[in-house]
Structure formats: structure tokens, C-alpha cells
Amino acid sequence: MRQTLRTTLLFVATLFMGFSAIVNAIISVPHLREDMEEINVRPTLLGAVMLGLHFSTVAMFALTFVVLAAAIKSLRSPIVERCPLLIIALAYIGFGVAAFIASKSHHTLGYVLIGILIAGATAIPNTRRT
Numbered sequence: 001m002r003q004t005l006r007t008t009l010l011f012v013a014t015l016f017m018g019f020s021a022i023v024n025a026i027i028s029v030p031h032l033r034e035d036m037e038e039i040n041v042r043p044t045l046l047g048a049v050m051l052g053l054h055f056s057t058v059a060m061f062a063l064t065f066v067v068l069a070a071a072i073k074s075l076r077s078p079i080v081e082r083c084p085l086l087i088i089a090l091a092y093i094g095f096g097v098a099a100f101i102a103s104k105s106h107h108t109l110g111y112v113l114i115g116i117l118i119a120g121a122t123a124i125p126n127t128r129r130t
Contacts, residue, residue: 003078006124010071010085013117014064020110021060029053063088067118078127089118 032053036046066084074080096111 002124006121007074009117009121013114014068014071016114017064021064025057082122085118085122089115
């Protein structure tokens with residue numbers, strides 16, 4: 001039962017993480033580029049900002065795949081590495097809370113939800129195979 005719950009939490013978190021990474025890649029980043037070009041941001045500044053935005057998109061996908069790998073491992077084994085997942089969970093919760101405080105946008109609470117799902121999965125103790 002514990003393993004099934006952990007696996008479910010990790011797969012749900014993966015779905016939300018993948019969705020947010022895709023939205024970032026195909027909607028947010030291009031929209032921001034258009035807006036910055038429209039207000040005539042200097043090309044060097046635009047390039048630097050876009051580089052950071054593209055890296056953040058790659059990082060979002062990378063973290064998604066780390067959680068997906070943990071979910072797949074959880075399907076096959078009652079033991080998962082919890083430390084990397086806890087780091088990801090805390091990063092998502094911390095970012096979501098900070099972004100909500102700064103922006104007051106309820107959309108940023110999605111990051112908190114993702115972090116809570118992952119943290120919930122890490123809170124489930126590993127069981128030994130018998």
C-alpha cells in the first residue's frame with residue numbers, strides 16, 4: 001500500500017512538473033521574448049535573459065525526469081532514494097511560496113503543490129523486501 005501511494009504521488013508530481021515545463025517552453029519564454037523585443041531591450045541584455053530562461057526550461061525538464069525515474073523505480077522496488085527527491089520538493093515549495101509572496105498570483109501555488117506531492121512521497125518510509 002505504501003509503495004503504491006508513493007508511486008502515485010511521484011507520477012502525479014511528474015505530470016504537473018512536465019506540464020509546467022512545457023508551458024514554460026512553449027508559452028512563457030516565447031511570450032517574454034516578444035515583449036522584450038517590443039520594448040526594444042538591448043540585444044545583449046535580451047540574449048542574456050533568454051539564455052537564463054532557456055536554462056530554466058532545461059532545468060525544469062531535468063527535474064521532471066529525475067522525479068519520473070524515481071516514480072518508475074518506485075513501481076519496481078520498495079526502496080527509493082529520498083534525499084534527491086526531498087531537495088527537489090523543498091526547492092519547489094520554497095520557490096512557490098516566494099513567488100506567491102512576490103506576485104500574489106495563485107498560479108505560483110502549483111509549484112507548492114508539486115513540492116508537497118514529492119515531499120509526501122519522501123515521507124513514506126522505505127520498506128524492506130521480504
